[in-house]
Amino acid sequence: MVALTLTLYLVALLGIGIWAQRRVGDSEDFHLAGRRMGPVIAALSASASSSSAWTLLGMSGAAYAWGLQAIWLVPAVVSGFFINWVFIAPRLQPASHASQALTLVEFLGQGTRAQHESALRIVGALIILFCFTLYVASQFQAAGTAISTALPITSTVAMVAGAMIVIAYVFMGGFWAASVTDALQGLMMLAVALILPAAALAAVGGPAALWQGLVALDDPGLLRLVDQPSLLLAMVFVAGLFGIGLGYPGQPHVVNRFMALASADQVRFARNVALGWAVMIYIGMVIVGWSGRVLLPELASGESALLVLAVDLLPAVMGGLITGGVLAAIMSTSDSQLLVAGSAVSHDLRRGRISLFADRLVIVLLGVAALGLALFFPATIFDRVLFAWQVLGNAFGPLLIVLLFVGPVDGRYRLAAMLTGALLTVLISFAPQAPGNAVERLLPFFLALVLAWLGARPARA
Numbered sequence: 001m002v003a004l005t006l007t008l009y010l011v012a013l014l015g016i017g018i019w020a021q022r023r024v025g026d027s028e029d030f031h032l033a034g035r036r037m038g039p040v041i042a043a044l045s046a047s048a049s050s051s052s053a054w055t056l057l058g059m060s061g062a063a064y065a066w067g068l069q070a071i072w073l074v075p076a077v078v079s080g081f082f083i084n085w086v087f088i089a090p091r092l093q094p095a096s097h098a099s100q101a102l103t104l105v106e107f108l109g110q111g112t113r114a115q116h117e118s119a120l121r122i123v124g125a126l127i128i129l130f131c132f133t134l135y136v137a138s139q140f141q142a143a144g145t146a147i148s149t150a151l152p153i154t155s156t157v158a159m160v161a162g163a164m165i166v167i168a169y170v171f172m173g174g175f176w177a178a179s180v181t182d183a184l185q186g187l188m189m190l191a192v193a194l195i196l197p198a199a200a201l202a203a204v205g206g207p208a209a210l211w212q213g214l215v216a217l218d219d220p221g222l223l224r225l226v227d228q229p230s231l232l233l234a235m236v237f238v239a240g241l242f243g244i245g246l247g248y249p250g251q252p253h254v255v256n257r258f259m260a261l262a263s264a265d266q267v268r269f270a271r272n273v274a275l276g277w278a279v280m281i282y283i284g285m286v287i288v289g290w291s292g293r294v295l296l297p298e299l300a301s302g303e304s305a306l307l308v309l310a311v312d313l314l315p316a317v318m319g320g321l322i323t324g325g326v327l328a329a330i331m332s333t334s335d336s337q338l339l340v341a342g343s344a345v346s347h348d349l350r351r352g353r354i355s356l357f358a359d360r361l362v363i364v365l366l367g368v369a370a371l372g373l374a375l376f377f378p379a380t381i382f383d384r385v386l387f388a389w390q391v392l393g394n395a396f397g398p399l400l401i402v403l404l405f406v407g408p409v410d411g412r413y414r415l416a417a418m419l420t421g422a423l424l425t426v427l428i429s430f431a432p433q434a435p436g437n438a439v440e441r442l443l444p445f446f447l448a449l450v451l452a453w454l455g456a457r458p459a460r461a
Contacts, residue, residue: 041179048185061303061304063292068224076241088249104259104396111408115411135389159375201291210291240441246442251396334367342362342366395425398445
């Protein structure tokens with residue numbers, strides 16, 4: 001029954017790809033759905049594409065490992081949705097329509113001298129290719145875990161199968177396929193966040209029994225709101241987690257949904273849908289992690305808690321839905337990232353001078369590279385995703401914020417802000433980390449923000 005549920009779901013995704021292929025007539029259709037996207041599709045697809053396997057497997061795994069202090073992840077991540085939909089979307093939608101920019105990198109480079117714009121396009125495209133290869137690899141790795149848990153196949157076969165399906169429907173339908181499938185996948189993720197936490201909490205015996213179960217594990221670290229030795233380090237830890245939210249404006253695969261919205265009047269309704277979705281998803285995953293720690297205290301990896309609970313607690317049909325929801329989280333992010341990476345090469349590097357077929361070929365090559373990375377250089381989903389997320393957020397987010405809220409920025413300062421945000425994040429990642437990775441997440445962001453702001457001063461405009 002699980003196999004049938006998964007098979008029907010994967011066939012549906014390919015069907016959407018075939019349908020979407022008929023709607024792709026030019027580059028604007030392939031990269032931005034012709035700027036005709038409605039609010040529900042935009043909200044669900046932006047939410048799902050920003051909420052990868054990290055959300056279902058990584059976040060529940062963090063709650064399993066951290067205990068009560070994982071609760072800070074909920075406001076930390078939801079703050080990113082709030083920043084994007086309340087501040088970024090209402091300004092980026094009309095600005096991108098007026099400028100006719102098809103990609104975030106193109107928008108960030110417009111209005112500068114030709115040599116600066118060219119450098120910005122090259123640097124931006126290279127950052128995207130680097131980060132999304134890592135990011136997509138983590139999604140394919142998670143697909144292997146999900147499919148091999150539900151079906152009698154190896155994780156290697158599962159990774160290859162999941163990767164081929166994602167590459168196929170993005171190859172065919174571009175942004176239309178990615179956005180419509182992401183909306184469907186967002187609904188499936190929501191079903192997971194409503195069904196499994198309820199079942200897990202019931203299996204534990206309710207909230208009081210959950211607390212008693214955590215106490216019985218005899219690990220004081222699980223019961224602290226912040227497991228740090230001093231107030232200062234506790235504040236640093238929490239600030240570092242909120243740095244995740246600051247990364248949202250710099251995610252090209254998320255903010256391109258704002259650029260694709262048909263009208264600025266749709267932003268408010270889309271915002272309400274996205275924020276409601278986020279609150280339910282992230283609270284649900286924390287409950288799953290805590291319940292998993294009580295019910296399955298000996299798991300080798302907390303990131304498998306969600307899948308094991310689904311198999312143990314739910315009927316086969318529902319278990320298939322949960323596994324499908326995990327695949328939805330994986331595919332809704334990887335498809336969008338493959339598409340943005342293709343845009344980075346065809347539109348940002350080559351300025352639209354290659355054909356749609358060549359554009360699609362880039363998507364295939366990046367998908368294959370990410371699959372190879374997942375197969376031969378595996379890493380934890382939580383760490384790999386957050387690293388790539390932070391590099392993107394610190395590279396693009398500060399500059400975008402200044403352009404939208406302050407005004408034009410000198411090209412040299414744009415380039416300096418982008419490079420500082422990206423390279424400093426990478427360099428700091430090699431150093432011993434402060435609690436919550438606060439230095440890696442916050443220092444590059446604010447330095448890049450200052451550089452962009454300095455370049456926007458009237459004397460330098």
